[in-house]
Amino acid sequence: MSTKEQKIGEIIAEHHGREGPLLPILHDVQEEFGCVDTEAEALIAKGLNLSRAEVHGVVSFYHDYTPEPETRPVVQICRAEACKARGVENIIGDAKAAAGDRVKIQTVYCLGLCSSGPAARTGDDLHIRLDKEAVTKLVENA
Amino acid sequence: MTQIVKISDDALARAAGADKLAAAFEKKGCEVHRTSSWGMQWLEPLVEIDGKGFGPATLDDVDAILDGSSDKAIGTIEEHPFIAAQTRLTFARAGKTRPLSLEDYEAHGGWSGLKRARQIGPEQIVEEVTASGLRGRGGAGFPTGIKWKTVLGAPGPKKYIVCNADEGDSGTFADRMAMEGDPFALIEGMAIAGEAVGADQGYIYLRSEYPDAIRKLNAALKLCADIIAPFKCEVRVGAGAYVCGEETSLLNSLEGKRGEVRAKPPLPALEGFLGRPTVVNNVLSLAAVPHILKEGGAAEYAERGIGRSKGTMPIQLAGNIKHGGLFEAPFGMTLGQLVNDIGGGTASGRPVKAVQVGGPLGAYLHPDQFDIAFGYEEYADADALIGHAGITVFDDTADMGEMARFAMEFCAAESCGKCTPCRIGAVRGTEIIDRIRSGGRERDTLETAPQMHNTPKDKGRSVEQEIALLTDLCDTMKFGSLCALGGFTPYPVMSALKNWPGDFVNNPDAVEKALDAAE
Numbered sequence: 001m002s003t004k005e006q007k008i009g010e011i012i013a014e015h016h017g018r019e020g021p022l023l024p025i026l027h028d029v030q031e032e033f034g035c036v037d038t039e040a041e042a043l044i045a046k047g048l049n050l051s052r053a054e055v056h057g058v059v060s061f062y063h064d065y066t067p068e069p070e071t072r073p074v075v076q077i078c079r080a081e082a083c084k085a086r087g088v089e090n091i092i093g094d095a096k097a098a099a100g101d102r103v104k105i106q107t108v109y110c111l112g113l114c115s116s117g118p119a120a121r122t123g124d125d126l127h128i129r130l131d132k133e134a135v136t137k138l139v140e141n142a
Numbered sequence: 143m144t145q146i147v148k149i150s151d152d153a154l155a156r157a158a159g160a161d162k163l164a165a166a167f168e169k170k171g172c173e174v175h176r177t178s179s180w181g182m183q184w185l186e187p188l189v190e191i192d193g194k195g196f197g198p199a200t201l202d203d204v205d206a207i208l209d210g211s212s213d214k215a216i217g218t219i220e221e222h223p224f225i226a227a228q229t230r231l232t233f234a235r236a237g238k239t240r241p242l243s244l245e246d247y248e249a250h251g252g253w254s255g256l257k258r259a260r261q262i263g264p265e266q267i268v269e270e271v272t273a274s275g276l277r278g279r280g281g282a283g284f285p286t287g288i289k290w291k292t293v294l295g296a297p298g299p300k301k302y303i304v305c306n307a308d309e310g311d312s313g314t315f316a317d318r319m320a321m322e323g324d325p326f327a328l329i330e331g332m333a334i335a336g337e338a339v340g341a342d343q344g345y346i347y348l349r350s351e352y353p354d355a356i357r358k359l360n361a362a363l364k365l366c367a368d369i370i371a372p373f374k375c376e377v378r379v380g381a382g383a384y385v386c387g388e389e390t391s392l393l394n395s396l397e398g399k400r401g402e403v404r405a406k407p408p409l410p411a412l413e414g415f416l417g418r419p420t421v422v423n424n425v426l427s428l429a430a431v432p433h434i435l436k437e438g439g440a441a442e443y444a445e446r447g448i449g450r451s452k453g454t455m456p457i458q459l460a461g462n463i464k465h466g467g468l469f470e471a472p473f474g475m476t477l478g479q480l481v482n483d484i485g486g487g488t489a490s491g492r493p494v495k496a497v498q499v500g501g502p503l504g505a506y507l508h509p510d511q512f513d514i515a516f517g518y519e520e521y522a523d524a525d526a527l528i529g530h531a532g533i534t535v536f537d538d539t540a541d542m543g544e545m546a547r548f549a550m551e552f553c554a555a556e557s558c559g560k561c562t563p564c565r566i567g568a569v570r571g572t573e574i575i576d577r578i579r580s581g582g583r584e585r586d587t588l589e590t591a592p593q594m595h596n597t598p599k600d601k602g603r604s605v606e607q608e609i610a611l612l613t614d615l616c617d618t619m620k621f622g623s624l625c626a627l628g629g630f631t632p633y634p635v636m637s638a639l640k641n642w643p644g645d646f647v648n649n650p651d652a653v654e655k656a657l658d659a660a661e
């Protein structure tokens with residue numbers, strides 16, 4: 001048994017008794033491996049006695065699960081209405097320029113910081129009141 | 143005696159630098175209490191010493207704040223106009239207590255609603271919640287007492303309380319602040335709901351975009367497990383789908399399925415989580431309950447507000463606004479009062495152009511409509527909605543054509559895919575708006591080819607015809623969608639087109655004519 005198989009087995013065992021265990025399992029797998037790939041889908045399907053199609057259907061529905069790991073650092077930038085009202089579209093070009101190919105700039109919709117945008121998230125850290133300089137610095141340090 | 147300094151540990155305060163500030167005050171020998179946030183977000187990080195506030199504070203302000211010479215002083219916080227003008231019932235403890243301190247929670251009236259609920263029993267609880275006039279704060283405004291009565295009367299050995307903490311609407315953050323700042327109040331509300339309907343298991347479906355709230359609620363649940371027992375409760379983290387805020391989609395997600403919306407009936411109250419009777423309520427609905435269940439609380443709640451909008455609403459002032467934050471007030475204030483008097487107008491200092499109320503599915507209101515009173519029916523009458531009470535302000539640099547397009551784009555990106563008008567219509571909607579903005583559409587080479595017998599050989603679609611098409615599409619979405627994502631996206635789109643035609647075309651009269659003709 002590969003270590004991946006073993007680890008996924010452990011994750012499944014941990015959540016198996018819960019009502020509706022699939023999302024908690026997928027979260028843990030995504031966290032552990034940085035993605036939920038086809039191998040993981042197959043193992044989870046087997047463990048929960050579901051079809052692979054069912055598991056893939058769920059995985060592909062949600063934005064948080066990705067088929068491949070992201071190797072670059074990720075900066076999530078909110079581009080929803082309230083952050084647009086505060087000018088996020090004027091700084092997104094600077095963020096992308098600073099990012100180049102090294103950093104992934106990901107669009108998200110609302111981080112709950114809507115009075116103080118433009119807002120961004122890196123890992124579990126949140127950033128507000130971003131302007132051109134601040135967003136450039138944030139991306140450069142990501 | 144060591145100086146006690148209060149600094150919030152709310153996510154917004156932390157993003158504004160509250161952690162470093164707290165460490166700096168500790169280094170100076172102060173005792174720092176990390177409290178919830180007062181909700182004056184433009185002043186975060188706000189430092190409180192002996193009831194007096196200083197903000198927005200930076201590390202450079204620490205010495206001056208301590209020696210009393212700081213120019214960041216705002217005076218006594220409770221007397222600040224932004225706070226003094228509020229009626230805080232759901233957010234009564236905001237700014238005052240440490241979120242994870244059971245001691246603070248009890249000292250400020252915590253658990254008294256649950257204690258009383260246990261004495262008076264299910265029927266009486268439901269009666270008091272009904273009498274309070276509380277309506278669902280998640281958007282639909284359904285009377286909470288009636289929902290609970292249905293679940294109480296539903297047969298079945300196992301029932302559930304599900305808290306909808308998916309708060310996906312742009313411009314809203316009251317759920318986040320309630321969960322981070324006063325987690326025990328939400329848990330108490332859920333335990334009371336459990337008592338009322340005979341449920342012993344609760345789930346909080348919390349969006350993954352709120353890491354601080356997830357951490358705090360998990361910690362709070364551990365701390366109060368004995369107090370709420372035999373009621374049990376667990377946090378379930380969402381996976382980044384806006385539509386999972388819709389209650390039936392949420393239930394599917396909780397069960398481990400795709401977050402597709404279910405047709406109603408059956409109502410979740412009768413066949414909800416795993417097919418069992420389930421209360422699904424928004425965070426604010428549940429967090430309002432402990433106050434309502436206190437002796438005399440229901441009457442105190444019901445006597446506030448206007449018409450069928452009773453009690454208070456935690457309103458969120460967001461976007462391009464000078465004084466953004468959380469403002470809890472009885473229903474009835476006008477939009478103009480909220481935006482200009484309380485909010486102080488735009489942050490940029492430019493004129494207000496548009497205000498979106500109720501998140502991405504809410505209409506864009508024009509300053510001409512500023513006398514509209516904050517209430518469910520009042521907004522519905524204006525083809526608008528209060529939704530989760532987010533108010534997003536735009537100044538005159540906003541391009542409303544761009545915002546209308548974004549509304550369609552958002553709907554297309556977040557559609558659960560079940561209905562065609564929403565899944566496909568929203569994509570077509572962005573295309574039509576693009577064409578309106580680029581002056582209509584010419585026939586392409588293929589269409590003009592003589593072999594294409596069925597294509598019209600005219601010059602193409604004019605702007606007027608494109609507008610008629612958009613109006614028709616919006617009607618189809620309104621009446622042919624299963625849930626409000628597809629059904630309400632037309633509100634921001636059409637309100638933007640009606641109020642700011644000049645942001646779509648050079649000749650605004652053409653829009654008016656086309657709209658009139660389409661009606």
Ligand SMILES: Cc1cc2nc3c(=O)[nH]c(=O)nc-3n(C[C@H](O)[C@H](O)[C@H](O)COP(=O)(O)O)c2cc1C
Pocket residue numbers: 277278279280281282283284286306307308309310311384385386387388389390422423424425427428625626627
């Ligand atoms: C697309 C869509 C998104 C929604 N998002 C939320 C949400 O984030 N939070 C919420 O409480 N209700 C949301 N709702 C409303 C819920 O479906 C439901 O009405 C609510 O959770 C019921 O609780 P309440 O009666 O306490 O408001 C949404 C509805 C739709 C159609």
Ligand code: SF4
Pocket residue numbers: 385403556557558559560561562564565623624625626627628629
């Ligand atoms: S309107 Fe859109 S989101 Fe709602 S059920 Fe239909 S396809 Fe799904």
Ligand code: FES
Pocket residue numbers: 078079080081082083084109110111112113114117119312313314
């Ligand atoms: S809209 Fe950007 S944080 Fe809410």
